[in-house]
Amino acid sequence: MNLRIPGPTPLPPQVQQALGQDMISHRGAEFAALLDEVTRQLRRFLQTKGDVFVLTGSGTGGLEAALVNVLSPGDCVLAVSCGVFGQRFADIARAFGANVQQLDFPWGQALNADAVGQALRRYPDTRVLLTTHNETSTGVLNDLAPLASVLRSLGTSRPLWLVDAVSSLGAVELPMDKWGCDLVISASQKAWMAPPGLAFIGVSARAWEFGAQARCPRFYWDLDSVRRYAAKGQTPFTPAVSTLYALRASLASMAEEGLPAIVVRHHRLAEHLRAGLKALGLRLFAGEAVASPTVTATYVPHEMLATVVQQRLVVEHGVVVATGQGALKEKLLRIAHMGYCSMEDVDHMLKALRSVLQQ
Amino acid sequence: MNLRIPGPTPLPPQVQQALGQDMISHRGAEFAALLDEVTRQLRRFLQTKGDVFVLTGSGTGGLEAALVNVLSPGDCVLAVSCGVFGQRFADIARAFGANVQQLDFPWGQALNADAVGQALRRYPDTRVLLTTHNETSTGVLNDLAPLASVLRSLGTSRPLWLVDAVSSLGAVELPMDKWGCDLVISASQKAWMAPPGLAFIGVSARAWEFGAQARCPRFYWDLDSVRRYAAKGQTPFTPAVSTLYALRASLASMAEEGLPAIVVRHHRLAEHLRAGLKALGLRLFAGEAVASPTVTATYVPHEMLATVVQQRLVVEHGVVVATGQGALKEKLLRIAHMGYCSMEDVDHMLKALRSVLQQ
Numbered sequence: 001m002n003l004r005i006p007g008p009t010p011l012p013p014q015v016q017q018a019l020g021q022d023m024i025s026h027r028g029a030e031f032a033a034l035l036d037e038v039t040r041q042l043r044r045f046l047q048t049k050g051d052v053f054v055l056t057g058s059g060t061g062g063l064e065a066a067l068v069n070v071l072s073p074g075d076c077v078l079a080v081s082c083g084v085f086g087q088r089f090a091d092i093a094r095a096f097g098a099n100v101q102q103l104d105f106p107w108g109q110a111l112n113a114d115a116v117g118q119a120l121r122r123y124p125d126t127r128v129l130l131t132t133h134n135e136t137s138t139g140v141l142n143d144l145a146p147l148a149s150v151l152r153s154l155g156t157s158r159p160l161w162l163v164d165a166v167s168s169l170g171a172v173e174l175p176m177d178k179w180g181c182d183l184v185i186s187a188s189q190k191a192w193m194a195p196p197g198l199a200f201i202g203v204s205a206r207a208w209e210f211g212a213q214a215r216c217p218r219f220y221w222d223l224d225s226v227r228r229y230a231a232k233g234q235t236p237f238t239p240a241v242s243t244l245y246a247l248r249a250s251l252a253s254m255a256e257e258g259l260p261a262i263v264v265r266h267h268r269l270a271e272h273l274r275a276g277l278k279a280l281g282l283r284l285f286a287g288e289a290v291a292s293p294t295v296t297a298t299y300v301p302h303e304m305l306a307t308v309v310q311q312r313l314v315v316e317h318g319v320v321v322a323t324g325q326g327a328l329k330e331k332l333l334r335i336a337h338m339g340y341c342s343m344e345d346v347d348h349m350l351k352a353l354r355s356v357l358q359q
Numbered sequence: 360m361n362l363r364i365p366g367p368t369p370l371p372p373q374v375q376q377a378l379g380q381d382m383i384s385h386r387g388a389e390f391a392a393l394l395d396e397v398t399r400q401l402r403r404f405l406q407t408k409g410d411v412f413v414l415t416g417s418g419t420g421g422l423e424a425a426l427v428n429v430l431s432p433g434d435c436v437l438a439v440s441c442g443v444f445g446q447r448f449a450d451i452a453r454a455f456g457a458n459v460q461q462l463d464f465p466w467g468q469a470l471n472a473d474a475v476g477q478a479l480r481r482y483p484d485t486r487v488l489l490t491t492h493n494e495t496s497t498g499v500l501n502d503l504a505p506l507a508s509v510l511r512s513l514g515t516s517r518p519l520w521l522v523d524a525v526s527s528l529g530a531v532e533l534p535m536d537k538w539g540c541d542l543v544i545s546a547s548q549k550a551w552m553a554p555p556g557l558a559f560i561g562v563s564a565r566a567w568e569f570g571a572q573a574r575c576p577r578f579y580w581d582l583d584s585v586r587r588y589a590a591k592g593q594t595p596f597t598p599a600v601s602t603l604y605a606l607r608a609s610l611a612s613m614a615e616e617g618l619p620a621i622v623v624r625h626h627r628l629a630e631h632l633r634a635g636l637k638a639l640g641l642r643l644f645a646g647e648a649v650a651s652p653t654v655t656a657t658y659v660p661h662e663m664l665a666t667v668v669q670q671r672l673v674v675e676h677g678v679v680v681a682t683g684q685g686a687l688k689e690k691l692l693r694i695a696h697m698g699y700c701s702m703e704d705v706d707h708m709l710k711a712l713r714s715v716l717q718q
Contacts, residue, residue: 001381008382008600016379019601022360023367023554025679056556057416057579058596064579095578189597195382197415197556197599217576219454220416220423237417238548240556240599241367242378320384 004349005322006136006167006295006336008189008196011246015193015340018249019242026241032233034244039230041251042200045259046184047175051203053226054247056240059166059187062199064092065221066162066183067128070207072215073097076125078159080111084137084325089130089164096216101126107138107328108297110290113146120150120159127210129159134168137325139297139334140286141168148179160210166190169200170254171266171294171338182207188243191266191294193250193339197243250339266293269337269346276350280357285332294338297324301357305330309356317352361678363708365495365526365654365695367548367555370605374552374699377608378601385600391592393603398589400610401559404618405543406534410562412585413606415599418525418546421558423451424580425521425542426487429566431574432456435484437518439470443496443684448489448523455575460485466497466687467656469649472505479509479518486569488518493527496684498656498693499645500527507538519569525549528559529613530625530653530697541566547602550625550653552609552698556602609698625652628696628705635709639716644691653697656683660716664689668715676711 003010011019024030035054042052055065067089071077077098079090082105093100103119105111111131120126129151134141144163151158162183165174169184170191176184182204189196203223211223225236254262270293274284277298285297300306306323307330313319324332333353337346362369370378383389394413402411414424426448430436436457438449441464453459462478464470470490479485488510493500503522510517521542524533528543529550535543541563548555562582570582584595613621629652633643636657644656659665665682666689672678683691692712696705 001383003382003384005384005386008385008597011379011382016381019378020370020375022375023362023370023548024360025362025364025681026367026555027364027681028673028679057420058598060596061416061579092578095581096576187597189382189600195599195601196385196597197602217455219451220420222454237419238367238546238555239417240554240602241548242554242605243556243599243601246601314387320387322384322386 002319002345002348004335004337004345005320006334006338009193009336009339011195012193012250012253012340014253015246015249018245019195021242021245023241026238027234031241034248035233035235038244038248038251041255045170045254046202048177048202050177050205051227053201053203053223053230054239054244055199055201055221055226056197056237057199058196059185059199060088061221062185062187062201063089063164065199065201065223066185067093068096068216068218068221069223070128070160070183070210070214071096071098072213074099075127076123077101077128077130078103078119078123078126079130080116081105082109082111082132082138082140082142083107083135085135085164085166086132089132093130108140108285110140111142111147113150116147117150120154126159129161131161131163133163133165133174134172134292134294136167136295138286139292139295140290141172141292144174144179152180160207167294167338171262173263176202188247191338192247193253194247195243197240198247266338269341269343270296272343273335273337273346273350276346280350280354295334295336297332297334299331300333306333309333312356313352316356319349319352361704361707363694363696363704364679364681365693365697368552368695368698370554371552371609371612371699373612374605374608377604378554380604382600385597386593390600393607394592394594397603397607397610400614404529404613405561407536407561409536409564410586412560412562412582412589413598413603414558414560414580414585415556415596416558417555418544418558419447420580421525421544421546421560422448422523424558424560424582425544426452427455427575427577427580428582429487429519429542429569429573430455430457431572433458434486435482436460436487436489437462437478437482437485438489439475440464441468441470441491441497441499441501442466442494444494444523444525445491448491452489467499467644469499470501470506472509475506476509479513485518488520490520490522492522492524492533493531493651493653495526495654497645498651498654499649500531500651503533503538510539519566526653526697530621532622535561547606550697551606552612553606554602556599557606625697628700628702629655631702632694632696632705632709635705639709639713654693654695656691656693658690659692665692668692671715672711675715678708678711
């Protein structure tokens with residue numbers, strides 16, 4: 001199978017092999033070394049000198065963890081959304097009692113940093129800002145550098161900045177410290193080439209300050225206890241050890257390739273796929289300037305249903321893609337090129353799509 | 360290594376092998392079949408016709424999920440505790456704003472069903488009752504059959520009954536429907552012989568009724584959405600697919616052995632270990648009548664420190680055990696015999712311990 005959905009992504013052979021290692025105690029020296037190795041590597045990819053933790057749960061669990069550790073019920077939150085996952089981040093904040101103002105950008109477009117700045121001036125009580133780095137539902141990468149400047153210009157009155165980087169980090173530059181992001185969340189099954197089941201969270205010093213006042217109820221996701229246990233090479237609760245084995249192996253491969261080369265590879269994959277889709281006469285959903293390096297959304301020809309194309313790609317060619325979400329379910333295909341993906345994988349995908357479209 | 364800690368437990372070879380299978384889409388037919396197979400098997404081991412769900416998280420995540428789906432802040436909870444994990448269950452309920460009365464039994468002893476009944480009469484507003492089936496910190500199995508009778512005698516005024524079966528289920532009988540348990544929680548890395556990262560939760564019809572009124576904030580652990588997605592063979596968020604592969608393999612082995620044979624094997628392992636420890640002149644922590652079939656706690660000779668014995672067992676014999684918890688850290692060893700464990704494993708452990716004690 002050529003698994004081209006935006007997560008879980010395919011596992012390289014060395015990662016598949018690493019999964020089957022013997023179980024160990026999560027309270028022993030061997031585990032401490034595993035956690036330390038994984039954490040050190042993650043810290044390099046997040047480009048932070050701050051804390052990075054591994055949580056046992058999905059990416060959505062990581063988003064919830066970020067929120068409940070810095071929010072109190074009633075807190076004013078500005079949620080910037082341009083798709084399903086921006087909406088989800090806002091919904092979690094609402095579920096925990098935050099007073100959420102939502103700033104929506106049209107699906108297929110990126111956020112506008114100046115508009116976010118204006119909204120922050122309109123809602124001066126905003127304590128927490130939610131943004132999505134890469135919107136998986138539309139294939140849009142939000143360039144966060146301009147937003148970082150806008151926030152920097154607000155000085156100490158700037159809100160705490162939470163970044164959903166679930167489907168970007170590890171494939172795209174996100175210099176957390178340089179940009180001043182406060183909580184950055186990712187998940188193992190995306191660009192990290194590991195199985196699902198682990199979320200990662202980078203935590204700035206400022207996030208800890210906000211956290212000290214946060215009254216949202218929390219136990220499993222409590223980062224204070226995660227930090228206490230991390231200091232002794234442990235996690236508060238039994239972690240997903242086998243998935244950590246896999247992650248160690250994939251991080252070793254990623255470190256060998258190096259972040260700059262990984263970033264270039266993803267850009268090339270995206271460009272190659274976009275050119276190929278256009279050559280098939282398809283209309284792309286996101287504009288060139290905001291196109292995601294990890295996932296591409298394309299319209300199917302208007303006389304076709306996306307789910308039918310999806311089904312034929314699987315059955316006839318062993319290519320697995322996602323369709324659009326929500327109202328775009330039958331209009332879009334979403335094709336991922338993140339993590340363990342080569343030009344040959346993209347070519348195989350394009351060839352399969354051509355065959356389906358031609359019949 | 361002879362891994363004899365009370366979870367994570369050793370993985371059988373077929374489970375290790377299953378882990379490395381190719382990644383698949385969590386929104387496709389193959390995943391639906393995987394989830395269905397695992398769920399059907401789990402339902403048999405929980406002996407329930409009700410719902411059983413798999414959550415991506417640790418056992419503690421499963422306990423939190425159970426609580427936040429049935430509680431509202433201020434709800435009266437009676438938490439019965441005889442060790443660390445009973446205490447944890449109570450602490451999670453407190454973290455989410457419940458009004459918790461705690462009924463403590465001494466460590467090393469089991470709960471007394473009549474005393475629980477008296478406490479329920481003393482606190483007639485109790486909405487939710489928390490109990491631990493197998494207390495991992497002391498090696499005590501609470502016989503829940505008498506408590507089931509006590510609760511039945513209360514009729515419709517009985518509280519909702521939550522059972523932490525993290526370290527018992529899959530090795531011990533827990534007929535959920537027959538006993539009238541409302542929420543039963545377990546986790547993959549215990550008797551289930553799979554890696555950590557999945558929690559299981561059985562949900563009674565009555566639990567759904569209580570849940571409809573529960574106002575605790577929840578998103579990641581929301582069982583309503585888990586139920587909606589389960590109906591189409593999916594999970595709301597990306598599940599730990601590789602761990603589910605492992606679980607399917609271990610459940611297949613368990614189904615082949617059969618629950619009655621598994622229960623007998625665990626009793627024999629526990630008896631054999633207890634006899635062996637007594638033959639070494641060691642004093643056992645829990646009495647014969649309440650001794651756990653999955654984990655045994657034994658005092659070390661009073662001139663020794665448990666952590667030193669533990670360290671020597673690892674270094675000199677490759678046997679990994681746990682020590683006591685809290686005030687008992689240096690007094691107790693805790694030795695697990697759950698899941699993938701044979702008489703030979705127990706004998707090897709006893710031989711190693713004899714060697715360490717004799718030097």
